[in-house]
């Protein structure tokens with residue numbers, strides 16, 4: 051009887067899990083014995099790392115051709131419920147019909163969602179760049195500002211959160227606002243962060259570089275501060291400062307997708323399942339967790355994957371391989387990703403490229419920017435290749451960053 055792998059999600063982890071699973075089936079010579087189905091709203095891979103950018107083009111490439119090339123079926127819908135005891139999913143199709151979907155192995159690759167702090171007005175008035183739809187909503191709002199009378203609130207953007215997404219959104223914003231409102235407008239961009247210094251989470255040396263870059267871009271930092279309220283025309287900070295603004299961008303971190311809560315097992319503060327070395331959800335049979343839904347050791351030194359596409363692509367390859375390997379009799383492959391880099395876009399200043407978990411500064415300004423542009427336009431896109439070429443780069447050992 052045909053065995054079934056269901057992959058929930060067509061993001062970085064889901065895409066690579068699909069290719070890697072089919073590669074394993076092919077390696078074992080078991081084509082036809084295992085059917086792989088991917089469930090997601092549409093057969094697209096949204097390039098979330100680019101959603102802070104001013105031009106939102108080619109942000110969600112169609113992966114139908116690649117799925118067809120490797121023989122993976124796409125089911126347009128959302129997984130609503132996971133019955134891990136009976137290995138059955140409840141899926142709501144794009145047309146709104148409920149379908150049961152039985153699996154022998156489930157690969158949960160539904161990613162993460164923006165964390166909305168319990169602060170008055172955040173959910174109602176905050177913008178964000180977490181999904182393509184929300185990034186487009188922000189873009190439409192920014193473009194419409196030019197129709198409004200010039201006021202300090204119109205000209206000011208406040209970014210809440212000094213993590214990578216907040217920093218990239220803030221650094222890009224002065225240039226973006228000027229392009230919309232004109233060079234004469236008295237624009238203001240403020241970044242609010244609870245850390246002692248904006249960028250402190252990256253380490254002392256990167257933080258120094260980040261502060262200089264923000265300064266050159268014209269971004270005002272408010273460190274050691276939290277937002278206590280937002281309304282349609284202002285934000286209030288814990289210091290008592292009130293900033294007039296019509297545009298607040300939330301970037302206060304993400305949490306694992308809510309479906310993860312339906313998988314039994316231990317989880318971290320971001321809601322991720324603590325996966326084993328093979329990316330099983332250890333408390334349940336037949337379920338793999340991958341991408342932003344799992345926390346797993348990247349090495350033997352105590353480091354763990356972060357919620358990044360750099361990790362998701364590798365985690366996807368390993369989870370997909372292992373899901374298929376268990377069904378076709380291949381050896382399972384432990385997850386390992388000792389090399390870690392960050393490349394932070396800092397608007398017209400350039401980009402900051404660091405290596406290692408201690409984030410040693412390697413490239414800055416234009417040199418860093420060249421790497422960022424290569425990452426953002428090539429490395430993270432699903433390659434338009436045929437089956438064999440995709441299989442060649444889908445092995446679970448593939449090194450994302452050489």
Ligand SMILES: Cc1cc2nc3c(=O)[nH]c(=O)nc-3n(C[C@H](O)[C@H](O)[C@H](O)COP(=O)(O)OP(=O)(O)OC[C@H]3O[C@@H](n4cnc5c(N)ncnc54)[C@H](O)[C@@H]3O)c2cc1C
Nearest residue numbers: 059060061062063098099129160161341342357358359360
């Ligand atoms: C603005 C921004 C900037 C970032 N910058 C960087 C960066 O510079 N470098 C970096 O490495 N990472 C960055 N990241 C993080 C990176 O985008 C994520 O870590 C990555 O997308 C995680 O991949 P994933 O496959 O686990 O999940 P996702 O890419 O989120 O994919 C999840 C998939 O699941 C699908 N899905 C959701 N719900 C369901 C459901 N119920 N049923 C079925 N399918 C479902 C979605 O449609 C999607 O296809 C950034 C993120 C953002 C938002």
